[in-house]
Amino acid sequence: MPAPVSATAPAPAPVDAPPLRLLIVVPPLAGHLLPARALAAAWAARGHEVAWVGPEAALRPLLGPDAVVHPTGARLFREQAVGGAAAVRSLWEGFVVPHTRFTLGAVRRAVGQWRPDLVLVDQHAPAGALAAHGAGVRWASFAPSSLETGDPLGGDGELTAWRDGVLRGLWERAGLPAAEYADPRFSAGLVVAPSCAELLGLERESVPAEYALVGPLLERRLFDGPLLDGRPVDGRAGEPFPWAELAPGRRRVLVTMGTLSAEVAGDFLGRAAAALAGLPDVQAVVAAPGEVELPPGAIGCARVPVLELLERGAVDAVLCHGGMNTVGESLVHGRPLVVAPIRHDQPVTAGRLAALGAAVRVDFATVAPEQLRAALRAVLDDPGYRAAAELVGRQLRDGGGAVAAAERLERFARAPR
Incomplete structure (x- = not known):
């Protein structure tokens, strides 16, 4: 039997350094929120502050009454296709794009009001990257899904080109200079993925230096099962x-x-x-x-x-x-x-x-x-x-889990620009 996995072991707080503020932008989906919550707990254990951006009704049951949540409001999204390229297209057309447009104003207000040192941006919530770039705030990517790492589309050039066009469209609609375009799914400085090279189909020696493959972000957490009243339930x-x-x-x-x-x-x-x-x-x-x-x-x-x-x-x-x-x-x-x-x-x-x-x-x-x-x-x-x-x-x-993720975020936030 493998060695027990510690889900909550805190890392030591930094010495002689001011606390840092982390703003987490993540879609209101349990599969994305749960690993982010484990990372946030490890971040807080190091003496730092954390706040969230998202619909209060979806985030509050998962994060608890004491979490700092900058609300975006909520809206319904189109039902997504079940499989294949149609599912990828419907994910972006039916959820990611409208969610980004709907939340961008609220995310920008949260960045301006809370003044984070670092924004952690889920790859399926690119409003965080757009808002951080526009405000000149450092941001890191969070990749809880394997859909955006390696080459999961299997070399489908047409689908890849279509998605790239969608991302550029979001950048332009946000009013950001075309000459400064950067893929909002990938921070140039840090990409945190709760996986490993083998599971992502990458050769270890070819993993980019900015990737932090930390393995699962575990926390004694919610029960797994269907949603209740359309919301994840503790x-x-x-x-x-x-x-x-x-x-x-x-x-x-x-x-x-x-x-x-x-x-x-x-x-x-x-x-x-x-x-x-x-x-x-x-x-x-x-x-x-x-x-x-x-x-x-x-x-x-x-x-x-x-x-x-x-x-x-x-x-x-x-x-x-x-x-x-x-x-x-x-x-x-x-x-x-x-x-x-x-x-x-x-x-x-x-x-x-x-x-x-x-x-x-x-x-x-x-x-x-x-x-x-x-x-x-x-x-x-x-x-x-x-x-x-x-x-x-x-x-x-071997990736180190939530503790390693929090350490990488801290080093990135404190590194010279």
Whole structure:
């Protein structure tokens, strides 16, 4: 079993140096907010200040009553396509671009009023980079998704050119000089990614110097599961997990399709339940709403404490959609996966996991119960998958996590211009 992973170990505060102010600009999506929250906790543990920009209704339940939030207001966004190039286009056309336009004024006000030393900009919230550049404030990139690192579009020149045009359009619409254009997804000074070279498909020796590949940003956190009333919910306020129902002597599979997939995952969860029903020696722990029919002996909860289950060694394999949070948490605890990617960076991550031997990839839309059962049996019975997952987990842990990320941010903020 891999060494325990510390999610909250603080780094020592800097000596004889004034505290720094960090402004975090991140989209109101749990998969982006949760790792940023862990990083913010490590930053605060070093004696620094942190503030956030985003819709209060989405951020406050995750960040708590004491967080400094500069509100942007909230709006509805178009539903995104499920897979392929259409999903990438709809991500930008239906969410990133309108979200950037909608929030840019509020982000600019936050930069002007709070006067941060550094702005941390999620790659899918480029309003932060536009506002920081316009104000002459140093900014770093945050890359919680693998969709913007390496070459995840597989050399699709047409799609890449289209996205580049979208980014230039945002720059011009913000009124910034065309001669100063810089890709707002990539800070020239620092890009923090909660991953590792192997998982991103990069050669270690070719990783740019400005990249900080710190591995998963872990924090004892929210339960994983569908959104409640359209918002992520702090699981600590919900029903307690039924630990006593974990059956001794049986292997367990955790099934979670993430907080944004509830509206499309119902049929898949039904096929997963049928697959698990044919594995009588395996107990399923399923993050799913109550209407999903579960196999005999399974534990089904709307929200599941994923990280705590992994820390306790209560899970032997994970069946998921390939979201980076679930993948990272599984790997640092040495657990192999069966991955059914739905959209965005998930197919990229699933392909890399399969190439590394740490997972079996299946087709979300078409996989039959018997195929899912065979995939689960493979990762449970073949020790090679477990060994590969443990290897990638060690490579992720070598990044140093939230503490290393906070240290890199601090060095960048204090470095001479």
